[in-house]
Amino acid sequence: MFRLLAELNAAGTTVIFVTHDQDLAALASRLVAVRDGRIVSDTGSVTPGGASPGAPAGQERP
Structure with missing residues (x-):
């Protein structure tokens, strides 16, 4: 199962x-x-x- 998730992630899926x-x-x-x-x-x-890691969702880094 994890292998499938890793393949999806490598293809650009979060x-x-x-x-x-x-x-x-x-x-x-x-x-x-x-x-x-x-x-x-x-x-x-x-x-x-x-x-940035830990930043609230939607707050892009400068």
């Missing part, structure tokens, strides 16, 4: 999945950890024209 499985999470290109409803870490990076 894929979001939620898991408590650390081994599965380790396969992701970006990991956002949430505790008590708050983001506690984000391994993402800024992409050209994209939002």
Whole structure:
């Protein structure tokens, strides 16, 4: 299943999945950890024209 999600992502589709499985999470290109409803870490990076990691949706980087 994860292979299919990775192929979709490589083709340009945004894929979001939620898991408590650390081994599965380790396969992701970006990991956002949430505790008590708050983001506690984000391994993402800024992409050209994209939002900064942790920025509220719709707030593009300058």
